[in-house]
Amino acid sequence: MPALPPSLRHGALSGSLASLLSAAALALCGRRETGSVFAAVNAVSHWLWGDQAARRDDASLRHTLVGYVIHHCSAMFWGVLFERYAARILDRRRVASTVAAAAGATAVACFTDYQLTPHRLQPGYEMRLSRPSLLLVYGANSGHWANDVITPQGGLDPVEQENLPTLTQPDGNAHVKGAAQRPQSEAGKLADDRPGRNESKDIHRSLNQHE
Template sequence: MHKWNTAVRRGLVSGATSSVLSTVMLAALGQKEVGSLCAPTNVISRWIHGDKAARQSGPSMRYTVPGYLIHHASATFWAILFERYAGSRLDRKAPAGLLSASAATAACAAFADYRLTPRRMRPGYEKHLSTSSLVMVYASFALGLAAGAALVRRR
């Protein structure tokens, strides 16, 4: 149980950093590719609002807030798993191990999001972003995991 408590505590931090960093990337790429900072985050709320969420481009309490909260919860879920299964072997003095573990976690998240998850429950980023942009989003997620993990190990 101790390992799970540590993983949750650390995962809350690395989940937050990965969520924020990947959301910033989603916004930047959304602005570049479809002219909207919020469209890639809004589409995530299709879990609640269906495909109508993919047509929302502006910021809103109805689409942007739930989209971000779902994204944040997902990032935190993956961060807790990352911390539970890789965390005990990570050393902040060995950034290569930290980066490779976070990259592997992001790859697993992408695989789960787009190969294992039913279409209706996928994030939906592909409705607004190119494949190369999706790679950048998941890479920023990995960097956020690594940054958060390094931060909690700094103490």
């Protein structure tokens, strides 16, 4: 099975991190402003159930689970785009440039969510939270840069290491193969040059002369 492109693997990981961080921010801000840690996440499910989902404060599979799944998929989508188009910046392994790129990507995501997207497909939690809280949520959503700062994309992950070519590895059997292919005449010459063999030849000549 072919390996997934690096942008998909890194994007899925960083997007998942962004989803968890921003979901925590939604819960904290929701509890502070609405009294419910589920209210803001429930509002995301308005994609399927309409604006009435934004009035639900209790936890439920219909609203809380669906809302989080939508939120998670959205975060992974933006994470993959970020990894795909900011790869050169991430390869520099500089915290400042990576944070700047993540902030820019978050600004683009926010603009897209509220200026280019129809109301039914907007995040939804803006119906329950104030603008300062939205700023905090989007700031947490840019947390996918944290993964790239800690483990820069320039390094190779285990899948990439397995796919490295082996052409650069030295052939440990090369010298053995070369020795096996050495001409027989050369091997015989080396054998004739051994000290013990030369001495036996000299003794044999001396005996012949005496005879």
